[in-house]
Amino acid sequence: MKKAITPVISVILLIMLVVAITGGAWYWMTNVQGTLQEAAGGGLEDIANIGSNNFQLISIKCWAPWGADNFDNITISIVNVGSSLIPDTTTWTATVSTIAGTTLGTQTDLGDAVGDIPAGGAATFNTTGVFWELVQNSTYTIKVTAGSYSQTKTCTVS
Numbered sequence: 001m002k003k004a005i006t007p008v009i010s011v012i013l014l015i016m017l018v019v020a021i022t023g024g025a026w027y028w029m030t031n032v033q034g035t036l037q038e039a040a041g042g043g044l045e046d047i048a049n050i051g052s053n054n055f056q057l058i059s060i061k062c063w064a065p066w067g068a069d070n071f072d073n074i075t076i077s078i079v080n081v082g083s084s085l086i087p088d089t090t091t092w093t094a095t096v097s098t099i100a101g102t103t104l105g106t107q108t109d110l111g112d113a114v115g116d117i118p119a120g121g122a123a124t125f126n127t128t129g130v131f132w133e134l135v136q137n138s139t140y141t142i143k144v145t146a147g148s149y150s151q152t153k154t155c156t157v158s
Contacts, residue, residue: 054082054149058122060142062155064134074127074155076110076144079120086117086146092125093145096132099154104132104140 005013058077065073076094080086092110097103110125117123134140134157143152 055079055086055117055144055146055151056081057144057151057153060153060155062134062140062142062157064132064136064157074132074142076125076127076142077122078117078125078144079122080117081120083119085119088115090146094125094127095143095145096127096134097141097143099139099141101141104134110144 055078058079059075060077061075063073074094074096091108092114093106093108094110095103095106107127110127114123114125132140136157139154139156141152141154143150
């Protein structure tokens with residue numbers, strides 16, 4: 001007489017196999033697949049930005065003149081790294097914050113006197129007429145925004 005697995009044990013083994021496969025599929029869908037989608041999404045965002053009116057911050061200079069009646073000044077230099085013209089109708093915004101994250105203020109009329117910026121072209125903006133209350137030898141974060149695209153750099157007040 002041949003010895004075999006009893007029907008009860010075979011059913012238990014089959015149920016354990018199904019539970020293990022289901023657990024593996026759940027893990028794949030929640031962890032591995034989510035990570036892959038996030039990584040692919042970041043790449044798609046980079047591809048979507050190619051050819052648009054993107055800019056790169058070249059330099060930011062901050063200085064605070066001595067005297068109570070003097071306005072702080074921030075000079076922002078950018079280059080158009082997109083493949084098309086950034087029109088003079090683009091709204092440029094600078095937001096100044098402390099390193100700790102406290103926003104000191106925002107100026108939204110930066111590009112009024114600059115005009116169109118062709119692909120590969122550069123421009124410089126000044127935040128004149130704004131009192132940011134910058135402190136000598138302190139470092140600040142400057143976020144420059146044009147439309148839905150923005151970049152951030154730091155500067156130390158000289």
